[in-house]
Amino acid sequence: MRLDIWLLVGAALVLAAILAVRVSHRLGLPSLLAYLGLGLLIGESGFGIRFDDAELAQTLGWAALVLILVEGGLTTDWRNVRPAVPVALALATVGIAVSVVVVAVPAHLLLGLDWQLAFLLGAVLAPTDAAAVFSVLRRLPISSRLVGILEAESGFNDAPVVLLVVLLSTTGEHGSAPWALAGLVVYELAVGAAVGLAVAWLGTFAVRRAALPASGLYPIAVLSLAVGSYGAATLIHSSGFMACYLCALVLGNARLPHRPATRGFAEGIAWLAQIGLFVMLGLLASPSELPGQIVPALIAGSILVLVARPLSVWASTMGFGLKRSEKVFLSWAGLRGAVPVVFATVPMSEDVPGADRLFALVFVIVVVFTLLQGPTLPPVARRLGVIAEGEAVDLDVEAAPLEELKADLLEVRVPQHSRLAGVEIFELRLPPGASVTLVVREGRSFVPEPTTILRGGDTLLVVTTADVRHTTERRLRAVSRRGKLAGWFGETGE
Numbered sequence: 342m343r344l345d346i347w348l349l350v351g352a353a354l355v356l357a358a359i360l361a362v363r364v365s366h367r368l369g370l371p372s373l374l375a376y377l378g379l380g381l382l383i384g385e386s387g388f389g390i391r392f393d394d395a396e397l398a399q400t401l402g403w404a405a406l407v408l409i410l411v412e413g414g415l416t417t418d419w420r421n422v423r424p425a426v427p428v429a430l431a432l433a434t435v436g437i438a439v440s441v442v443v444v445a446v447p448a449h450l451l452l453g454l455d456w457q458l459a460f461l462l463g464a465v466l467a468p469t470d471a472a473a474v475f476s477v478l479r480r481l482p483i484s485s486r487l488v489g490i491l492e493a494e495s496g497f498n499d500a501p502v503v504l505l506v507v508l509l510s511t512t513g514e515h516g517s518a519p520w521a522l523a524g525l526v527v528y529e530l531a532v533g534a535a536v537g538l539a540v541a542w543l544g545t546f547a548v549r550r551a552a553l554p555a556s557g558l559y560p561i562a563v564l565s566l567a568v569g570s571y572g573a574a575t576l577i578h579s580s581g582f583m584a585c586y587l588c589a590l591v592l593g594n595a596r597l598p599h600r601p602a603t604r605g606f607a608e609g610i611a612w613l614a615q616i617g618l619f620v621m622l623g624l625l626a627s628p629s630e631l632p633g634q635i636v637p638a639l640i641a642g643s644i645l646v647l648v649a650r651p652l653s654v655w656a657s658t659m660g661f662g663l664k665r666s667e668k669v670f671l672s673w674a675g676l677r678g679a680v681p682v683v684f685a686t687v688p689m690s691e692d693v694p695g696a697d698r699l700f701a702l703v704f705v706i707v708v709v710f711t712l713l714q715g716p717t718l719p720p721v722a723r724r725l726g727v728i729a730e731g732e733a734v735d736l737d738v739e740a741a742p743l744e745e746l747k748a749d750l751l752e753v754r755v756p757q758h759s760r761l762a763g764v765e766i767f768e769l770r771l772p773p774g775a776s777v778t779l780v781v782r783e784g785r786s787f788v789p790e791p792t793t794i795l796r797g798g799d800t801l802l803v804v805t806t807a808d809v810r811h812t813t814e815r816r817l818r819a820v821s822r823r824g825k826l827a828g829w830f831g832e833t834g835e
Contacts, residue, residue: 358616380623392624395689402683405618411567412611414589425489433497436653440467443649464505468498470678500583506684510691533580540570541591559599560606622682630701638705650675666725757797760824767791768825775805775813
């Protein structure tokens with residue numbers, strides 16, 4: 342197929358997926374269902390596109406999950422999440438272990454899966470998905486404590502689960518020594534965390550001091566640092582997921598240049614990764630195999646939602662002072678999203694016997710129980726009384742929402758020998774609608790007075806309406822060339 346056809350089809354799919362986000366948001370459903378549906382629609386039973394390369398799907402899925410985790414770290418406010426970290430870590434460790442065992446035993450006894458597949462099923466279904474949860478809850482004022490727990494849990498639980506799934510999918514010396522598996526998991530998580538924090542510290546130091554020639558390079562640099570931490574950790578046989586999430590979390594909360602642009606860039610990349618990931622997983626699924634897994638999926642999913650998740654929450658949150666209603670909501674809000682389906686590709690790529698059935702089973706569980714649980718989360722939250730009606734709601738603060746205000750933010754650097762040096766702010770005589778709002782001098786910023794004298798090396802932030810931007814730029818150029826009497830000398834700044 343020609344490149345222009347591929348580009349047209351790809352653009353059409355992305356636009357359809359963006360429209361699906363709007364539709365699913367209004368219906369109160371996670372957008373992953375629409376993306377998976379798109380993949381099934383264009384797949385072998387729809388438009389006839391065949392995709393059955395499990396190894397390639399695993400590789401692409403890993404890359405998409407890295408980008409999604411990085412975006413999650415960059416956009417997470419550490420001040421809100423910090424109190425929830427102990428509970429989230431307990432859910433991502435003790436909770437995962439409880440969930441795996443509680444799902445695996447009935448899967449072996451009731452569904453006839455051998456022990457390897459049964460434990461793989463428990464492992465791939467263990468992690469929760471923040472994108473699925475918050476696509477439903479974003480319009481509800483849920484208690485900040487619960488939001489922090491769900492957000493931090495979804496960021497932490499991918500790392501231990503991926504190690505467990507890979508180890509269970511690989512036959513070898515690790516299979517007969519549970520204590521060795523536990524030690525290996527602890528080692529990989531600890532080293533991965535150390536790598537992520539080290540890269541973040543070095544990256545913060547470098548980005549703060551780098552004078553990059555274009556503001557658009559800063560988001561690319563930050564994203565590259567976080568993704569690079571995944572590669573560095575993986576090279577030394579540690580947890581790349583833990584490394585990239587912690588690295589992004591530190592970078593996202595550090596005072597770096599152009600933070601709003603970095604977060605916006607990361608969100609866009611993550612949305613694109615989610616769209617591509619879900620569509621690919623829909624392509625990978627074989628629709629002919631899905632109906633036969635509906636009954637087993639209902640059995641396994643019911644055990645997961647009604648037994649395994651509540652037990653894991655209760656076991657993990659003992660001693661943390663959570664109310665009974667909060668524990669019930671955490672149990673019901675543990676939606677599964679892309680992660681379980683991606684993890685189900687690992688046994689397929691390792692040629693584990695029965696892996697195709699496992700993938701189909703996980704696919705059906707995710708779709709069915711997301712469809713059943715998603716719309717019920719708002720009424721369940723209200724019924725349990727975890728809606729924080731009396732709490733102050735955080736403002737939605739955007740660093741520079743200037744497009745909506747029809748305004749522009751100009752950054753003006755004063756060269757050492759510019760005629761701007763020595764000019765007072767009021768002598769700039771900027772047109773009505775333009776104002777110097779901030780001056781950065783020798784690493785310190787301050788709001789200027791009309792009589793503030795500019796110096797060489799200063800950086801000015803000028804806010805101007807769109808209508809007078811051109812006039813403002815001309816006036817600044819004119820003063821930089823001929824001084825405050827530029828108009829007298831006929832200098833127009835063109």
